[in-house]
Every structure is written in C-alpha cells, then in structure tokens.
Amino acid sequence: MLETLNWIERYFDEVTDAVFIFKEENLLVSNQLAKDLQAELKIDPNYLAQVADASVKQKLSPTDDCFKCSIRNLMKEISIPITLANDKLHPLEYFLIYHVIDADNHVFSLTLKSRGIIERMDQVAEQRQLNQYVNRAHEEERKKISADLHDSIAQGVYSAIMGVRRLNEEELSEANVAKLTSIIERQLNDTLTEVKGMALDIRPSVLDNFGLLPALRVLGQRTEENSGVTVDVVGNADTDQLSTNVQSVLYRIAQESIHNALKHARASEISLLLVAHNHFINLEVIDNGVGFDVPKHRQFNGRSLGLMNMNERVKALNGSFEITSEPGNGTTVTAKFPVATA
Template sequence: MLETKDWIKRYFDEATDAVMIFKDDELVVANQIAQDLQTELNLDPAYLIEVADASVKQKFTPTDNCFSCSIRNSMQEISIPITLASDMPHPLNYFLVYHVIDATDHVFSLTLKNRGTIERLDQLAQQRQLNQYVNRAHEEERKHISEDLHDSIAQGVYSAIMGIRRLAEGELADHDIRHITQVIEGQLTDTLAEVKGMALDIRPSVLDNFGLLPALRVLAKRLEENSGTAILVTGNANTDNLSTDVQSVLYRIAQESINNALKHAKATEIDVLLVAHEHFINLEVMDDGSGFDVPSHQQFNGRSLGLMNMNERVKALNGAFSIRSHPGNGTTVTAKFPVTTS
C-alpha cells in the first residue's frame, strides 16, 4: 500500500499539467509544475479561484458568495480559458479546470492545462474519427459496387450466356433465332450501359480528356435524364491551369451536391455555376429543394459524412468550402480554390 502511495505521489509531481488542491479556498498541495508557475510568474492561487468564481457566476446564480458552495450546488467540473503572463512577449494560454473532489469538506482542485496541446489533441481525435467514417464510407461504396456487379451486370451476362447456349443446343426456326438474338443483344446493351454508368461514377474519362466544364455538363445531362430534374451547368471558366487534384475535387463536390439535392432535398431545379476570377476559381451548386439546418449536420453521422468529406478535401488543397441552407429555402454549396498550375 505504501508503494502505491509513492507511485501516486510520483505521478502527481511529474504530471505535465499544473495541479493545485484546495480545502476551504486554502491551497493544500501543488505539484512541481504548479509550484514552478507560482515562482516564475508570481502567480497567486487566490487569483485562479477568483477567475473560476467569476466564470461560474456568469453561468449560474449562486445562493451566496461562497465559491465552493456555488460550485457544489451547480456542477462537478468547469473549464475556463485563461491567459497567464499576458504582458510578456510569449503569453501562456491555458484551460483552468475546476473539479470537485469532496463537496462535503469543500475540497476541490484547479488544474492548468496547456490550451495548444488540448486543441492539437482534439484535432487529432477529430481527424481519427473522420478517417474512420471515411473508411466506412469507402467500404460502403465498395459494397455498393459489388452488389451492382453481382445483381445487375453479372445477371445480365449470365442471361446472355443462357441465350447463346439455346442457340447452340439444336435446330431452331429462323424467327426463334432472330428473337433470341435480339434478346441477347438487348441484354448485352443494357449491361454495357450499366458498366459505362459505373465507370462514369468512379472516374469520368471526359474529365481527363476534355476538362472540368465538359465533364460537369456530361454529369448533369446523365443525372437529368435519370431523375427528370432540370440541371443547368453554366460558366466561363478555363480550367487548363488547374491541377488535376483540384479538378477532381471540384467534380466530386458537384457530383455529391447534385446527388444530395436529388436524394434528400427533392429539388426541381439545380444550377451549377463554374466561374474563374483573376486569382481563384469558384464553384456553386444551387438547388430549390427543401433545404436543411446546417449546424445540426456538423457532427458525424451518415447523412453529413459526404459534406464533411467534401470540406476536408477542399481544405487539403488550400481551398475554401461553405454551405448555405435553411429549411424550405434550398441549398447552395460553394467551393473556391486559388488558381494554380498543374
């Protein structure tokens, strides 16, 4: 038991956060980094209590002036941004975390956590979570392609094989041969169309051969024919100076935005605008659909994953991405990139 206490004390003393424990607003114990901060910055622990007290009173209505009492009656823990050494060349940014240890005896801790470290950890955690969802989306896409290959294309080829076997099995009247031949030709034509459609979804050749604007027009025409929704592509942009990566991302954003408008918003008209300015190129996809509440789709979920994926793709190439939408007022998706050479 004594050895365990030594381990706990060593961990407390060597912690990278400054930890101070109080009883009745009096400092009882502080770890080494907290002691160093007090010495180097002439930091008064009572000042930290006042900062936490002021923050609590902004959020709650205390029953009296007792700091620990108001905390005890309100919540177990609170975190407050705080800057120390603000008059020095390199101010220190922290989060001041108040934690109730024993409400009955009025024992609590104040911990100074480096704000930059926490923000970096939060960013890493968010990126890991996003990567998990993106990987899941990729797996879902692979599953969708596999199902299409099995249910549509493989079945079409199998039906054509069965028709060819009928032709090879024996004597058939001329009109039967013509009928079976027409059926096989129809099956193979439909299968070829399915293959071309999948190829366009995966990587349109027109994007590589003719550029972004023609590729967007081909995409709009195909989706318009399939959905019956009017999709208009306009613009004056010369995309020759855009990198292949930027063109690919702009195409995927248009594709995702149009599909979202058709699937979720029940739009009757979609406009795609690609305009080049002196130093940047701007893509806008506007629909007259049902719209949605953007803040409620900022967290990770299946429906918002496509939007988050678009945002991450744009940011990775130094672009800007935004979504404007309100329930009943349609949606506008905008992506802007600086003009760069290939």
C-alpha cells in the same frame, strides 16, 4: 497501503499538468510541475484561487457572494482560459480547471493545462473521427459499385451466356436462332451501356480529355435524360490552371450535390455555376428542392455522410466548403479553391 500511497504520490508528482489543491483559500499541496511553474513564473497560487473564485461566482451565482454555497449547489468543474507570463516575449496560454473535491469542507483543485496541447489533441481526435466518416463514405461507394456489378452487370452477362449455351447445345430453327441472337445482342448492349454509365460515374473520360466545365455539362445532360429534372450548367471559367485533384473534387461535389437534390430534396431544377475570379474559382450547385435544417444534419447519417466526405476532400486541398439551406427554400452547395494569378 503505504506502497499504494507512494504510487499515488509518485503519479501526482509526475503528472504532466500543474496541480494545486486548496482548502478554503489555503494551498494544501501542489505537485512538482506546479512548484516549478510557481518558481519560474512567480505564480501566486492565491491569485489562481481568486481567478477561479471570480469565475465561479460569475458562472454559477452572480448575485450570491457565498462562494461555498455556489460550490455546493451546482457544477463540480469549470474550465477558465488564463494567460500567464504576459510580461515575457511569449506569453503562456492555459486552461485553469477548477474541480471540487470536497464541497462540504471546501476542498478543490486547480489544474493548469496548456491550451496548445489541448487544441492539438482536439484536432487529432477530430481528424481521426472525420477520417472514420470519410472511410465509411468510401466503403459505401464500394458497396454500391459491388451491388451494381452483382445485381445488374453480372446478371446481364449470365443471361447472355445462357443464350449462347442454348445456341450451342440446342437444335434450333433458323428463325429461332435469329431471334435468340437478337435477344443476346440486346442483353449485351444493355450491359455495355450500364458498364459505360458506371465508368462515367467513377471517372468520366471527358474530365481528363476536355476539362471540368465540359464534364459538368455532360453530367447535367445525363442527369436530365435519366431523371427529367432541368439541369443548367453555366460558366466561363478556364480550369486549365487547376490541378487534376481539384478538378476531380469539384466534379465529385457537383455529382454528390445533384444526387442529394434528386434523392432527398425532390428538386425540379438544378443549376451549376462555375465562375473564375482573380484569386479563386467558385462552384455553386443550387436546387429548388424542399431544403433542410443544416445544423440538424451535422449529426452524421446517410445523407450527411456524403456532405462530410465532400467537405473533407475540399479541406485537404486548401479549399473552403459551405452548405446553405433551410426548409422550403432549396439548397446551395458552394466550393471555393484558390488559384494562382498569372
């Protein structure tokens, strides 16, 4: 038991946060970091207790002066932003964490946590989570390509192989040979068309050869032909100054937005606007579909996964990304990237 207490005491002293433990308004114990901060910054522990007291009263029971009653009735922990060393060149920003240990005896702890460290930890955690979502999106794309190759391309090639095998193994009349040859040719042409369509979806050659705006016009034309939905592509932007990565991301945003408009929004008209300004280039994809509740779809599902993937790709290239929509009023997807002026 004594050894266990020694371990607890050692951990308490070596923890990387400053911890003060109070009973009523009296400081009972503090760890080594708390003592060091108290000495270096001339921190009065009673001042920290008063800050916590005021915050608890404000948050829990603004009309009740009974501090102990507030503690007993409601929350066990409160986080309070606080700045120390205001008179120094670099003030220190902390969160003061108030935690109830024993409400009946009014024993509580105050822990000083660096705001910078917490924010960095939050950013790392958020980035890790977003990376998982993006990886899932990439995996879904790979699964779709794999399914298309297996279900369509492979089946078409296999049918053609069986036809060629019949030509080689069976004794057919000249008329049957001509008929079978025509069937095989049609199968191979259909398969070739599907391969070209997949290649366009993965990476359109027009994007590399002629630039973003022509690629968007081809995308709009293909969408109209395949879906019957009207797609207008408008713009006069010179995208030569944009990097290949930015052009690719803008194309993917247009592609994903059109896909969402057709699959989820039941849109009959889609407009793509690509406009260059003095310091940025702006892409808007506007549809007249059913719209949706944007905050609700921030919970990640099949639809919002593609949107999150777009958002992360834009942010990675220092752009901004926004979706505005509401039920019954369509959706607008906007991506903006800075460009250097001449």
